[in-house]
Amino acid sequence: MQSINNKSVISVSDVSKFFGDFQALKNVSLEVKAGERVVVCGPSGSGKSTLIRCINQLEKHESGSIHVDGVELGNTSESLNAIRANVGMVFQQFNLFPHLTVRQNLTIGLVRARKLSKTVADDLAIKYLERVRIPEQADKYPRQLSGGQQQRVAIARSLCMEPSIMLFDEPTSALDPEMINEVLDVMVELASSGMTMICVTHEMGFARKVADTMVFMDHGEIVEKSEPGKFFKSPESHRCQEFLQKILQH
Amino acid sequence: MNKAILLALVTLILSGCTDKWGWYVVDPSTKSGLLNLKFLISGLYYTILLSLTAIIISVVVGLLVALPGLSANKYLRAFNRTYVELVRAVPILVLILWVYYGLPQLSGVAIPVFWAGVIALALSDSAFQAEIFRAGIQSIDKGQYEASHTVSLNYTDTMRFIILPQAIRRILPALGNQLVYMLKMSSLVSVIGMQELTRKADELVVTEYRPLEIYTVLLLEYLALILVVSYFVRMFEKRMRTDERN
Numbered sequence: 001m002q003s004i005n006n007k008s009v010i011s012v013s014d015v016s017k018f019f020g021d022f023q024a025l026k027n028v029s030l031e032v033k034a035g036e037r038v039v040v041c042g043p044s045g046s047g048k049s050t051l052i053r054c055i056n057q058l059e060k061h062e063s064g065s066i067h068v069d070g071v072e073l074g075n076t077s078e079s080l081n082a083i084r085a086n087v088g089m090v091f092q093q094f095n096l097f098p099h100l101t102v103r104q105n106l107t108i109g110l111v112r113a114r115k116l117s118k119t120v121a122d123d124l125a126i127k128y129l130e131r132v133r134i135p136e137q138a139d140k141y142p143r144q145l146s147g148g149q150q151q152r153v154a155i156a157r158s159l160c161m162e163p164s165i166m167l168f169d170e171p172t173s174a175l176d177p178e179m180i181n182e183v184l185d186v187m188v189e190l191a192s193s194g195m196t197m198i199c200v201t202h203e204m205g206f207a208r209k210v211a212d213t214m215v216f217m218d219h220g221e222i223v224e225k226s227e228p229g230k231f232f233k234s235p236e237s238h239r240c241q242e243f244l245q246k247i248l249q250h
Numbered sequence: 251m252n253k254a255i256l257l258a259l260v261t262l263i264l265s266g267c268t269d270k271w272g273w274y275v276v277d278p279s280t281k282s283g284l285l286n287l288k289f290l291i292s293g294l295y296y297t298i299l300l301s302l303t304a305i306i307i308s309v310v311v312g313l314l315v316a317l318p319g320l321s322a323n324k325y326l327r328a329f330n331r332t333y334v335e336l337v338r339a340v341p342i343l344v345l346i347l348w349v350y351y352g353l354p355q356l357s358g359v360a361i362p363v364f365w366a367g368v369i370a371l372a373l374s375d376s377a378f379q380a381e382i383f384r385a386g387i388q389s390i391d392k393g394q395y396e397a398s399h400t401v402s403l404n405y406t407d408t409m410r411f412i413i414l415p416q417a418i419r420r421i422l423p424a425l426g427n428q429l430v431y432m433l434k435m436s437s438l439v440s441v442i443g444m445q446e447l448t449r450k451a452d453e454l455v456v457t458e459y460r461p462l463e464i465y466t467v468l469l470l471e472y473l474a475l476i477l478v479v480s481y482f483v484r485m486f487e488k489r490m491r492t493d494e495r496n
Binding site for chain 1: 391407
């Protein structure tokens, strides 16, 4: 908690988002401070993914405002570039580029968008592959790796762009059980390095270990937001109690 | 059923030995036959050159027409639809005649036969290429665009390095198909005097008056050409597939 200063790096206020007639987000507000680790959970369809996808501008919100690093997200290319530069994202389905090697997956953004030389980009790629502990896989194609390895490559690919904020959208939900821990280990290490993180996940063990703030969402609303000790011991809302009971049963 | 087809085929081949046929026109063991055969085969040069030039242009134009069709902007999409629907509705032969005989009247500049053929073939094929590219690009998972966004790639780089390389691999069989189609359609350019395979055969028929033998040779020329092209297309597809796998 000490590493958190008081400045909000992400400020979501009163945001609503519709998919046709379905309201995915209902007047959601959330402040995230630099270095804060937020874990978002909730039943499927509750708007967790939509929330972080709005923060990354993969979805456009219809009302309310979102500020990232002081820049308001809208339709301007300035805000789009600010987001691209500062916010990394890891997807449930990895979304690696299947026709590129692991190394190329990591360097393409550095070379094309950051205009780094190939050698500098290569060094960075290896540095981050070492950080996720798979430097030896650099010249393989994604399909030759296990799911856990692929997700670690995806994390390294985001880290390569040296973002100040990382968003995780159910990063372990598509993995076989025995591969979940290798990905969570990398995320725990990342959390301890002071990265600002928002993780949508149902891995409550991970949440207890790293979260500064727990958020519970249901039907497009933030129902409960508290620090993990209180969140797990005595959640205020009935819906949150029910949800925690279900996922913590076994 | 198979037996019936085989029987018909054998009968047809054997009938080549009866006195109804006059293979002497293309008999390579005689001087005039060899000359005729060489004359027929010499059309290969323009058939290949014409088809390759036209397919390259039509792939480029097709891609440029496909991209607006995938845009969020409805005017760009309308441009794509209009282009595809209009161009697809024009018969190739009519387009060839229009470009060669009609267009110069409008522009005041005569177009060489070769380029008139290339323009007409490329134009009419481009509408099909546009649809093939659109289907290929649409088949790529939207997660690929999202991942490109998160590593800061702009639209051009996303298309060039992420989407198109994957889309093209998927549409290779369709592109190979269009190439074969183009080789066959190039025969239509013979009507404006292009000296390709079909035109050569036409001209020889006029002097030798042996249409059966000469057009049979013409058929075999196209068959051989397309079998060779298909073989290379398949080799190429296989190489691209193993590239992705290894």
